[in-house]
Amino acid sequence: MVVIGSGEDALKVGGETVMFRHEKTFVNGPGIGLLVTDAMSDGELQARLKRFKELEFERVGLRLKADIVAVKDVSGDCRTFAGAVEKVKQAGITNLVVMSDRSDVLKAGVQAVADCRPLIYAATDGNLEELGRLALEHNCPLAVKGNGLEEVAAMTARLTEMKIKDIVVDTGARKLNRAFQDHILMRRAALIDRFRPLGFPTIVFPCEMTDDPVQEALIASTFVPKYGGIIILSEVEGHNLFPLALQRMNIYTDPQRPMATTExxxxxxxxxxxxxxxxxxxxxxxxxxxxxxxxxxxxxxxxxxxxxxxxxxxxxxxxxxxxxxxxxxxxxxxxxxxxxxxxxxxxxxxxxxxxxxxxxxxxxxxxxxxxxxxxxxxxxxxxxxxxxx
Known part of the structure; x- marks a missing residue:
């Protein structure tokens, strides 16, 4: 299990022990996340964060809401990125993914919100050791991104040797059929074949698989029952959040323990x-x-x-x-x-x-x-x- 964030609202992903819900139960539902960038105007960013925080539903006494915000580096500037990450934190959101292709920009973003234990996204084959040391220094979880399961498995094995345990995986797939297959193969390898390098939760980006918001929601719904750990959306609105959160609640309810109210x-x-x-x-x-x-x-x-x-x-x-x-x-x-x-x-x-x-x-x-x-x-x-x- 990997914990992202700190405090009572920290997001817990992974920790699953079965392939199918009816075998026992699924444990930690996928985190539903919103993607923002450091290129957004302050007004647009604040509006999105406000909507993210306020959008909440109640179902059978449970609160249904989004869980995490992913801040993506578009500017390539350390100060700009760190400023955007800080604005998200100042809005009261502490479950964060800091995203950049550049190690120096990632370092600036992590340092700005290190106390929140953000997910660092993403280590690749070229910067694995550098970002591994950054994750160890700030006690933050680290995502790895590879080109397929073989490359991902090799990277997680190297991170494990560095004593890094809080790892999240992006297999790099941006086509639904490939990503779907990767998630199933990872779960089978981890639970049936006991292959530990693939026994980590995943992060998946429906927002990068299509420009159609309806199709994006449908893609996201695929990974709620099929092993997604974190699901990042381009927008969080009532029409996509409610069905996804409700689906998550239904799938991650223990089938062996009916939901009951006290007599x-x-x-x-x-x-x-x-x-x-x-x-x-x-x-x-x-x-x-x-x-x-x-x-x-x-x-x-x-x-x-x-x-x-x-x-x-x-x-x-x-x-x-x-x-x-x-x-x-x-x-x-x-x-x-x-x-x-x-x-x-x-x-x-x-x-x-x-x-x-x-x-x-x-x-x-x-x-x-x-x-x-x-x-x-x-x-x-x-x-x-x-x-x-």
Whole structure:
């Protein structure tokens, strides 16, 4: 595993132990990055950095955002490049890639933000030892760029001999089919053949493979499941960031551990003793969708979350985890009876078949069947509050 940056938001890449997600789990999702250059005007640079920082989404309680900024040397001037790198740091972004073909320019950029542990990009066969010493001096990770896997493997082996462990690989491929093949061959060589010189995370540049932003996003999406370590884009916008970040979240969720919310009573919109009571399962996606719809209704409500081991309503019902003899003891013991005056419980419409059994188990309660779809919860609660339901 390679750590780029410092502090809580440092980017961790690599550390994978399986070829396929279903074998165990993938560990560290690829960092999604934005490319900027030292030739950009101050206004353009600041606008891009502002958008990079502000663009954030929430999904099932998780923050989805871009992770890293790559600063590319175009000017060839040490001072100009160092100034651009410093501006990115001053904007509050500390996960950085400093990029240049010139060792002296790279050195200036690294010295400007050495405390951030930037990724130095990139060592080649000609300057490997020089940049290796720079990485050791500042304790920074180092990227290597070669012309194919053989050259890359030879360079990483030399860096390992220099006691450098934090290495990121660019195989040099700028065609999708070649880059895709390289990533698969690297993972197979590292995990199946135990070939350590290729056992490092990668950096891939969809921004250098096409000028079409839609195609760029599609190329980037290829490397989310297929072993990309860092994915650098020419632009970070809602239309490309959200699907990529959502894809990353889905692929890098442990398939053996369903996402689950803690069992208990959740207060939404400051409920009181007369507020309605709803119940659902503890599958995280269900919880966040249902709670979001309840919140959108602006109707104060109590939401009971029953532990179903992370299963959805229908799956939990089929598995016997969201049935009357499991729900009734929970309702009695969770403490909701001490918070309300009424005894009315709204169950998911998808679990309507258990209403009769719940009537038997909860004799003091009136069991009401709620909407089958979460999208109908908001109008359902509004009608309930106005007395129309």
């Amino acid at each position: 208990g009573i959740y207060e939404i919109n400051n409920p009181d003793e007369n507020s309605p009571v709803l119940i659902t399962c503890n599958f995280s996606l269900t919880y966040f969708i249902v709670s979001g719809e309840v919140e959108s209704s602006r109707v104060p409500a109590w939401l009971l979350i029953k532990d179903t081991e992370g299963l959805s309503v229908l799956t939990a019902w089929a598995a016997g985890k969201f049935v009357a003899d499991a729900i009734a003891p929970f309702v009695k013991k969770c403490g909701i009876e001490g918070k309300i005056k009424h005894r009315k419980l709204i169950i998911p419409g998808a679990a309507a078949t258990i209403s009769g059994e719940l009537d038997e188990e909860l004799k003091d309660w009136e069991i009401r069947i709620g909407p089958r779809e979460a999208a109908h919860i908001t109008p359902f609660l509004k009608n309930l509050a106005s007395g129309k339901q």
